[in-house]
Amino acid sequence: TLITNIAALVTNDPSLGWGSPRSSKFESGGGSPLGLIQDAAVVIDGERIAWTGDQSKAPATDNRVDAGGRAVLPGFVDSHSHLVFAGDRTAEFNARMSGRAYSAGGIRTTVAATRAATDEELEANLTRYLREALRQGTTTFETKSGYGLTVEDEARALRIAARHTDEVTYLGAHIVSPDHAEDPAAYVALVTGEMLDACAPYARWIDVFCEKGAFDGDQARAILTAGRAKGLHPRIHANQLSYGPGVQLAVELDAASADHCTHLTDADVDALANSRTVATLLPGAEFSTRARWPDARRLLDAGVTVALSTDCNPGSSFTSSVPFCVALAVRDMGMTPDEAVWSATAGGARALRREDIGRLTPGAYADLALLDAPSHVHLAYRPGVPLVTGVWRRGVRVV
Ligand code: NIG
Ligand code: FE
Numbered sequence: 001t002l003i004t005n006i007a008a009l010v011t012n013d014p015s016l017g018w019g020s021p022r023s024s025k026f027e028s029g030g031g032s033p034l035g036l037i038q039d040a041a042v043v044i045d046g047e048r049i050a051w052t053g054d055q056s057k058a059p060a061t062d063n064r065v066d067a068g069g070r071a072v073l074p075g076f077v078d079s080h081s082h083l084v085f086a087g088d089r090t091a092e093f094n095a096r097m098s099g100r101a102y103s104a105g106g107i108r109t110t111v112a113a114t115r116a117a118t119d120e121e122l123e124a125n126l127t128r129y130l131r132e133a134l135r136q137g138t139t140t141f142e143t144k145s146g147y148g149l150t151v152e153d154e155a156r157a158l159r160i161a162a163r164h165t166d167e168v169t170y171l172g173a174h175i176v177s178p179d180h181a182e183d184p185a186a187y188v189a190l191v192t193g194e195m196l197d198a199c200a201p202y203a204r205w206i207d208v209f210c211e212k213g214a215f216d217g218d219q220a221r222a223i224l225t226a227g228r229a230k231g232l233h234p235r236i237h238a239n240q241l242s243y244g245p246g247v248q249l250a251v252e253l254d255a256a257s258a259d260h261c262t263h264l265t266d267a268d269v270d271a272l273a274n275s276r277t278v279a280t281l282l283p284g285a286e287f288s289t290r291a292r293w294p295d296a297r298r299l300l301d302a303g304v305t306v307a308l309s310t311d312c313n314p315g316s317s318f319t320s321s322v323p324f325c326v327a328l329a330v331r332d333m334g335m336t337p338d339e340a341v342w343s344a345t346a347g348g349a350r351a352l353r354r355e356d357i358g359r360l361t362p363g364a365y366a367d368l369a370l371l372d373a374p375s376h377v378h379l380a381y382r383p384g385v386p387l388v389t390g391v392w393r394r395g396v397r398v399v
Helices: 090-097 104-116 119-135 151-162 184-192 194-202 217-229 246-252 266-273 283-289 296-302 322-332 337-351
Strands: 002-009 037-045 048-054 064-074 076-078 138-141 168-173 205-210 233-238 257-260 278-281 306-308 368-371 388-393
Touching: 064 337, 076 322, 076 337, 090 283, 104 151, 119 138, 119 151, 119 388, 138 388, 151 168, 151 194, 168 184, 168 194, 168 217, 184 194, 184 217, 194 217, 205 217, 217 233, 217 246, 233 246, 246 257, 246 266, 266 296, 278 296, 278 337, 283 322, 296 306, 296 337, 306 322, 306 337, 322 337
Parallel strands: 002 064, 076 138, 168 205, 205 233, 233 257, 257 278, 278 306
Antiparallel strands: 002 037, 037 048, 064 368, 368 388
């Protein structure tokens, strides 16, 4: 397939630079990280990108798609979501919007509803939100357990998730299970023992909610280290609701990502800047909990690699829309539109330690989004407007 007549093509090819923003993580200096090509074409061969470049130089192919002078970018990589759940927390949201604070305790409501649901109900819910995300341009998503908190309920959440994505995360350590409220140490033993054994076969990643009211730094280290011994790679919910040890622990363990990063000291920022750990910012959560915004500008200026994701979950961030998160990040977190689009595509890929997605370069998966707009900047410039009008996943048009 040849997609031609693309007014602006985001490739995220660093060698095409005009290079990079202020971040030292990008090789060349100055300008945009997006490897933008104007009046471009893309050739898809099977599941992969075969060629990108100036449309006047495009090789001839039988199957032509006219992009109509619109923008094409890599499909979004949503590297943080919690989509295996049942139930609804409208009442909690309403209470929050009349002044009540968010607390991790609301997770218990979803745990009860998720345990009570059938496998079919959980899978139907998951596929509904995946479809919703796909229509908005998301072609890769990570998703987590964490609303089961028993051996059986965590394992079934991951089994269901693994039917839909390779990026599956074991989050038995979301909160201490209500069944173990009196004995958190026993719950940590379960999470690092029998539950881990049951869950590891379905997961690539292990995550922990490192926060007051959830798990402290020592518990989080024990949980992630146990997961690593079983072949899972660490990522952490870190520094979301308060300052704490999560970010430093993420760096210490070479976690792929420290997620949220809302409350950071200068030492936390330095640690991230001198590591491979990506800071994944989740502005849907700050939006839906009326919390202060993570400071993306501070991270980028320090040279930290930033990803943007939805955190889609029924409690703190019930949005599946990466474009919405891009708009928030630009409006309220100090990102330029180029940086936000990079973070939602190439940044997400780095947060999942993937080279084959988040870019439109030869050999990468042909995962791409066509916007009903002449440039990717419109994602932030036209907030709330459903601009994604075509989506290809693994070379197949799905929207
Ligand atoms: O990433 N922070 C912990 N977990 C989720 C919220 C889960 C919930 O409230 O149900 C988050 O925001
Ligand atoms: Fe989360």
